Amino acid sequence: MKKNLLILLGLFIGLTVAAQQRNYNSIKKLMPRAIETGLDKTDQPGTFENSEVIYNRSGDLLKTDVSSSANLFGIFTTDQRVVSAHPELGMAVFGNRAGGSFGATGNDLRVAYSMDMGATWSNFVINPQAGFNFRYPSTVIYNPEGNTDPNNMFAIYTGPFTDAAGWKGQFFGSARLGGTDVHATFEDNEPTVYLNHMNNGLTATPDGYIHVASQRLNGTSTAYTNDGWEVLNGMFNSETNMVEWDLPRVKVQPTLLEDGRIDATRMVFSPDGSIGYLFGTAVDADLDYNPYGVEWPVIYKTIDHGVTWEKTEPFDFSEINELYNYLWPTRADFDVVIPRWYNKWAAPENQSNNGAIVDINGNLHIAGLMRGTMSIHPDSLNYFYSEEPLLVFDVFMNGDGTWNAQFVDSLRSDGLEDYLTVSLDQRISMSRNADGSKVFVTWADTDPVLWGGGVTTNMQPDIFIWGRDVQTNLYTNPVNVTALSDYWGDNFWLHVSDQVLTDGTDYMIPLTTSVNGATESDPVLHQYLSGPGFNEADFVNIGAGSIAPPSKQFSISQNFPNPFTGISQVSVTLASSAKVSLEVYNLVGQKVFEIPARTLTSGSHTLNINAASLNSGIYTYSVIANGERITRKMVVR
Numbered sequence: 001m002k003k004n005l006l007i008l009l010g011l012f013i014g015l016t017v018a019a020q021q022r023n024y025n026s027i028k029k030l031m032p033r034a035i036e037t038g039l040d041k042t043d044q045p046g047t048f049e050n051s052e053v054i055y056n057r058s059g060d061l062l063k064t065d066v067s068s069s070a071n072l073f074g075i076f077t078t079d080q081r082v083v084s085a086h087p088e089l090g091m092a093v094f095g096n097r098a099g100g101s102f103g104a105t106g107n108d109l110r111v112a113y114s115m116d117m118g119a120t121w122s123n124f125v126i127n128p129q130a131g132f133n134f135r136y137p138s139t140v141i142y143n144p145e146g147n148t149d150p151n152n153m154f155a156i157y158t159g160p161f162t163d164a165a166g167w168k169g170q171f172f173g174s175a176r177l178g179g180t181d182v183h184a185t186f187e188d189n190e191p192t193v194y195l196n197h198m199n200n201g202l203t204a205t206p207d208g209y210i211h212v213a214s215q216r217l218n219g220t221s222t223a224y225t226n227d228g229w230e231v232l233n234g235m236f237n238s239e240t241n242m243v244e245w246d247l248p249r250v251k252v253q254p255t256l257l258e259d260g261r262i263d264a265t266r267m268v269f270s271p272d273g274s275i276g277y278l279f280g281t282a283v284d285a286d287l288d289y290n291p292y293g294v295e296w297p298v299i300y301k302t303i304d305h306g307v308t309w310e311k312t313e314p315f316d317f318s319e320i321n322e323l324y325n326y327l328w329p330t331r332a333d334f335d336v337v338i339p340r341w342y343n344k345w346a347a348p349e350n351q352s353n354n355g356a357i358v359d360i361n362g363n364l365h366i367a368g369l370m371r372g373t374m375s376i377h378p379d380s381l382n383y384f385y386s387e388e389p390l391l392v393f394d395v396f397m398n399g400d401g402t403w404n405a406q407f408v409d410s411l412r413s414d415g416l417e418d419y420l421t422v423s424l425d426q427r428i429s430m431s432r433n434a435d436g437s438k439v440f441v442t443w444a445d446t447d448p449v450l451w452g453g454g455v456t457t458n459m460q461p462d463i464f465i466w467g468r469d470v471q472t473n474l475y476t477n478p479v480n481v482t483a484l485s486d487y488w489g490d491n492f493w494l495h496v497s498d499q500v501l502t503d504g505t506d507y508m509i510p511l512t513t514s515v516n517g518a519t520e521s522d523p524v525l526h527q528y529l530s531g532p533g534f535n536e537a538d539f540v541n542i543g544a545g546s547i548a549p550p551s552k553q554f555s556i557s558q559n560f561p562n563p564f565t566g567i568s569q570v571s572v573t574l575a576s577s578a579k580v581s582l583e584v585y586n587l588v589g590q591k592v593f594e595i596p597a598r599t600l601t602s603g604s605h606t607l608n609i610n611a612a613s614l615n616s617g618i619y620t621y622s623v624i625a626n627g628e629r630i631t632r633k634m635v636v637r
Contacts (some may be wrong), residue, residue, distance in 0.1 A: 061485050061531040066114075066121045066512065070106030071101025072520040074136055075493060076422050078353040079265065079428075080159075081138040081202040082495040085510045087434040087502055088143075089150050090117045090512045090584070092528065094495075095139020095157055100523035107133035111155045113141070113177055117501055118510065118530045124179035126157070129186055133162045134171065134411075136197055138212065142174075142204035142239045145590065154236070156243060158212045159199040161186060170198040172212070172232060174243050183242040193217070194224045198232055200265050204496075205273025206590050209305045210234035210243050213267040213278055215600070222451050226260035228253035229278055230265070233306040242564045252309045254298050257283040264341070266356040266543040268364070268498070271436040272585060275362040278309060281341040281354070289314040294340045294373055297366060313401050322405040328372040328388050338373040341366075355430030357498060359470045360437045360620065360631050363397035367430045367441045369411060370395075390414075392428060392439060393466060406543050409478035411456045415448040420520040426458060431497035432510055435585065435620045437633065439541075440467045442509055442532075444494040450483060460489030465509060467534045469632075474539040481532045491529075492516055494593055500533065501547075508533035520597070554578065554625045556632065559609060563635035570607045570623065570632075574600060578625040582607050584634075585620050592619070611636045 047470035057100035069075060072098035075082055084093045092113045098104035111122040137159040147153065160174040165353045171185030187265060189196060195217045202212040211234075215228040215520050229252040234245040256262065262280035268277040279299040284290040289298070290312075296317060299310040317339050319325065324337045341354065370393050374385055390411035398404055414423030431440040444461035451460050460484040468475040482488055490513075509532045515525040557571040580600045584593035592614060595607055608620060614636045622631045 001254075003307060010578045019482065046318050061482065061487060063513070063527040063529050064118065064121065065525060066112040066528045067098075067123060067526045068100030068102040069097055069514075069524045069526065071098050071522060072420060072422060072493075072514075072524050073097075074106070074515070075495065075514060075524070076520075078134060078196070078427055079200045080136060080495075081140055081199070083497040083510055083512050085499045085501055086141050086143055086153070087499055089115065089153075090501055091115055091141060091153070092118045092497065092501070093139060093141045093155065094512055094526060094528065095155065096526060097137060098283070099523065102411065109134045109137050109139075109157060111157070111175070111177075112526075113155070114528070115150045116556070117503070117508070118528050121528070122178075124177075125162040126173075126179070126182055126184070127609070128161060128171065129184070131163055132171075132186060134166065134485060135160050135162055136199055138199040138202040140202050140204050141237060142154060142208075142210070144236065144510060145206075151177060154181070154543050154601070156202065156204050156210055156236075156240070157184075158202055160195075160197040160230070163259050167195065170214075170232075170244055172234070172243070174236070174241075176241065180247060181241045185286055187247070192219070194219045194221060195362055196230065197630050198230070200283060201267025201278070203267070203269045203273075203276075204236070205269055205305075206271075207237040207273055207414040208238075209273055210236060210245075211267065211269065211276065211306050213265065214249075215262055215265045215280070217488065225443060226262060228258075228260065228262070228278075229265065229300075231278065231306050231309070250306060250309070252278060252300055254282070254300070254311070254418065255285045255386055256298065257285050257293070258410045260382055262298070264354045266354060266366075270358040270362045271360065271432070271434065272591070273305070274303065275358060276306060277312075277356070277358065277364045278302075279356070279364075279366075286314065291316060292318070292373065294338060296341065299364065315401065315403050317395070320403060320405045321372065322407060323393065323395075326372075326391055326393075327370065328385050330372070331374055336372060338416055339370045340369055340373050341370060345354055353425065354426060355428045355441060355443075355496075357430040357432045358436065359396070360435050361399055361434060361441055361470065361629070363398040365394055366431060366438050366553075367392060367394050367408065368428055369426075382508065392441065392443065393467075394430075396441065396470075406468060406475060408441050409464065411443075411445055414456055416457050417457070422515065422520055424492070425456060426461075426566050427494040429494070429511075431498055431500050432494055433500050433502060433507055435618075435633075436473050437620075438467055438469050438500075438507060440500060440507070440534075441467060442466075442494070442511060442515050444487065444491050444513075447480065447483070461491045461494070462489060463487075463491050463511070463513075463529065465532050465534070467507065467539065469539045470544060472539065473543040475541045475543050476534050476538045477541065479534075482529075487513075487529070493524075505536035506533055507535075517522055553628055554580075554623075554630070556623045556630050558632055559621065559634045563637045565611060565637045568609045568611065568634065570609065570621065570626070571604055572600070572607060573604045574602050576602045579608075580605070580625045581622065582609070582623070583622045584609060584614075585622070586617070594622075609634070 098108040098110040099106035117579035265280040493514040582595040
């Protein structure tokens with residue numbers, strides 16, 4: 001049936017494509033129309049129109065069976081880190097509860113890995129301690145410093161475990177690829193804990209630090225209270241080939257309204273691991289931090305590898321022009337736009353998840369569905385426009401305490417409230433390349449243009465991707481990579497790596513989808529999709545704003561010569577005396593060259609980069625003056 005639809009739709013497109021071309025830059029604000037508010041109807045400006053020509057960039061897609069699970073539970077949440085990648089070695093990793101056609105039981109952990117950009121896969125199984133059962137695992141890959149043999153890389157895994165009586169505690173451990181050097185710690189929950197799943201934002205940084213977070217709930221399933229976040233930090237010990245975990249965990253407890261409720265928690269770190277962010281959407285009790293009392297990101301930052309976390313400076317997101325240009329304003333004042341992230345009172349299209357990533361400049365990006373708040377009255381903060389378009393933005397830090405945003409795309413369908421009794425939304429995710437100079441947004445959505453006007457929910461999801469270069473401020477068009485392919489409308493339970501793989505000037509996004517059973521309790525097959533991504537030439541649109549505004553304190557030149565062998569020079573101009581250093585990093589974030597900090601007077605100075613010990617390839621160099629950093633790319637021949 002799908003093949004016949006493909007043929008018919010292909011003929012239709014052949015007749016109409018000359019008359020219509022999909023152009024996302026032409027999205028525009030139309031004349032006012034009636035908006036259903038649930039209270040009455042009013043004329044309100046701000047709807048948007050997309051042309052309706054389908055499009056498909058990638059013709060070389062391939063799904064490969066990589067693993068299976070005993071049932072849907074264990075991979076259905078977006079909190080977990082299920083897919084990870086190591087760009088330098090072209091590796092992709094998938095970790096999940098085992099069972100199903102690949103064998104083992106639903107109490108075990110299976111780690112699948114590919115050393116050839118996802119073309120072929122190997123896997124091994126980790127068994128829990130006797131009497132315990134792995135649940136909802138997160139898995140990432142770590143390469144010990146100096147190692148060049150993929151077989152000596154390690155899988156790091158964390159998550160909750162159960163015993164015969166129910167939720168028991170948290171596990172965290174590591175294993176060499178192939179299943180040797182297996183280590184796992186099983187920590188019992190405190191008596192007051194209802195849920196505290198330690199599997200959010202699992203990260204292994206290039207310098208060996210390991211981080212994972214949880215959102216803690218105390219009490220029981222029928223009566224629980226929110227108790228903020230907990231962060232578990234560790235350090236990989238290359239002598240013992242295991243992670244040394246720092247216990248007790250670090251508690252991060254924001255002061256929030258609505259009984260401390262937090263949604264859509266994420267934890268992400270910069271490419272070199274020096275900066276981390278922990279956040280969720282919530283109603284902050286501080287009026288400076290959230291002046292309108294709606295769900296906004298509550299963000300904490302660490303610069304000491306997760307030991308301490310400080311709340312970021314408050315910012316009024318209603319001041320972002322890009323959001324004002326797209327979102328509908330309040331009924332009380334058409335000049336006021338109050339953006340909202342996830343809203344617990346509204347319909348399922350108000351997504352519960354956000355994607356997040358940290359770029360080359362250490363700035364946080366949050367990608368997610370945003371809508372306008374219809375009223376700013378304290379009794380009506382959760383009223384919304386039911387006909388407002390569902391829009392995705394990349395909202396990002398500027399680096400000076402302010403934020404900006406870039407419109408990504410419209411969502412075409414609503415999330416499913418109960419799909420196999422488990423909620424399914426568009427599963428918006430973010431990734432970056434190795435040095436963080438490019439960020440990507442990936443999501444799964446059903447296009448009613450392809451499936452008929454009667455389709456309103458995400459029942460036939462395709463994979464959409466979008467990318468942005470944070471240094472040139474250029475971005476791509478959003479692309480539906482699976483439309484009209486063999487995988488058209490069949491991409492459920494999307495999981496995306498936080499890093500992309502590169503091949504020359506191509507950026508490939510590692511992702512998996514899963515084949516459903518008849519019910520949520522039947523076995524599930526997991527498949528890796530090869531092919532989605534962008535080329536350098538696809539970054540063609542001019543962005544809404546620069547992520548790294550020019551420094552007022554100092555400036556640097558592009559290194560010269562570039563590319564180079566031997567010595568290349570960087571000119572540094574200081575507005576006043578400053579302590580200056582220079583650092584060079586490879587594509588996996590390892591520091592490979594350094595000029596130690598020294599005090600320089602105001603004016604121009606020359607710093608020499610010596611490539612004698614560097615292999616051919618692409619690197620980044622950063623000049624740091626009194627703690628402020630400017631980063632550029634360079635090429636060693």
